[in-house]
Amino acid sequence: MAMDQIAHKFIQVNGLKLHVAEIGSESSPAVIFLHGFPEIWFTWRHQMIALAKAGFRAIAPDFRGYGLSDSPEEPEKASFTDLVNDTASILDSLAISKVFVIGKDFGAIVAYPLALQYPEKVAGIITLGLPFMPPGAFTEQFVLPDGFYPRRWQEPGRAEADFGRFDVKTVVRNIYILFSQSELQIAHENQEIMDLVKPSTPLPSWFTEEDIETYAAAFEKSGFRTALQVPYRTLNTVGSEVQDPKVEVPTTVIIGEAEYLLKIPGMGEYIKSGEVKKYVPNQETIYVPHGSHFLPEQFPDKVNELVINYLNCHKHLVVV
Template sequence: MESIRHTKILVNGINMHVAEIAGDGAAVLFLHGFPELWYTWRHQMLYLSSLGYRTIAPDLRGYGETDAPPSAADYSVLHIVGDLVSLLDALGLDQVFLVGHDWGAYIAWYVCLLRPDRIKALVNMSVVFSPRNPMRKPIESMRAMFGNDYYICRFQQPGEAEEELARVDTALVIKKFLTSRKPGLLRVPKEVGFGGNPNSKITLPSWLSEDDVNYYATSFNRTGFTGGLNYYRAMDLSWELTAPWTGVQIKVPVKFMVGDLDLTYNTPGVKDFIHKGGFNKHVPFLQELVIMEGVAHYINQEKPKEVNQHIYDFIKKF
């Protein structure tokens, strides 16, 4: 880990914290999810840098040591993609390989949709591409399909989820998220709250250490969760702003990976979308699809060696 260099770079009007390992080969840009940081990619950065790649993992807007504008209106996909294009410009990179997970995957789809000229190929994990429905906003659709207790719907009210999470030790919150292996819909009634039982005891799996948990918890203790939650709160705004790209396909080479226990893979309609032609229709350059058995949502941390190899096997072709 001592080989990782940390810098602050001014991008798109904010200061972005960037973790990087130098390399003479092509650059790989990693995008993390919620509630994570650049740190989620530590295994992949070290592995690919050992093969000569230049590996780059920022704390995205709202996370870690990167600036966190207070308004959810500053977290649309146009803002986040703008940050990343500005980052590539600042680093002097015309093109990169892109790797995303969770919200990072969601953003990665939009980077490829809006600026495919900057991406050599994409390896995306957990969150499948979701084509824009021109008839209904995403939060309205989720309320109709999954109810008001669906976690994304519950995240919408500013301050509410933060207040519930604050009732529980931050390290326990991180453990609950990262170790969850329930593949069904995540519904959180208000009487239960996002923090759940503050006295819960969670045994960590072999792939997650107390030091790992403390790295995340220390950061989120300092920043709170609002920055990450604002991505969910800007979903309808992103829908409005991306109207001109309705129906546009993802036109970069893609490898998609997901665990069969991932809650996103088990969301109603997603398996059919992936396996019955919808995914290929919207992502016509999908070259590889990997369903990892017995693996849950945080795939790149749970199975780092396998994920490392999958990424390398794909990007080495370009």
């Protein structure tokens, strides 16, 4: 199986036409992949092909306002709840009654509420980079440092002015370079986030110019309006969906040992201390040596192995 066997379709969902990539038999257990930022369905290309070969149906949408999906009429009103409901509607449109959910980066912040709000639809969850986010996650528990990019990008107009100094390809390139680091990338008071990358800095070895072209073309189409709203300008709502949340399905969190998100104050301790299990009691955490924020693209074979092992252990939970 190869990239050209991935099928592409558009599904009318909640008033928008959303792009969905898909590979694998409709009679196979279904897996839906939820991307992060600055990502699209393409982020999951290695996993989609491997899962289809292993006997699963792999589905990867572009969230509203990302990639080939329509943007909402008022991007500044978009929310995580919209993405949760869009995902549920995509599953309904594809006549999938139960699914495994794999979310990376803020895709994890969509995966867990999907299980809380539509428990009948979710058989299990794998997230990469982020665990379950507790109530008040980014307002009370994980207070982000000043100058850290999410804090900067929460300010209306600031990222727009910063990004606007460069072409889209350079913006995407800089973000991939920044997010591949193992430390929090923090700007000084008189500095913008794009200034943290020297123009001569090379791409990570596992990321090609062709990959950057694909991402840049997607953001040329969509722009960054919705992407800055969700996740960054709605972070204060994370963890507010359900009172006393508990996700009972089997869950695996896969985190690179060099994942910079582990350096957010309190985040590493929250995972390692087991506090996260108050909310997700059936969670296993797996650390990948040398792994960065972009595990599916940096170490695709390792991620494929971990994901397929999990799915083979739990596929009895999905009745096709």
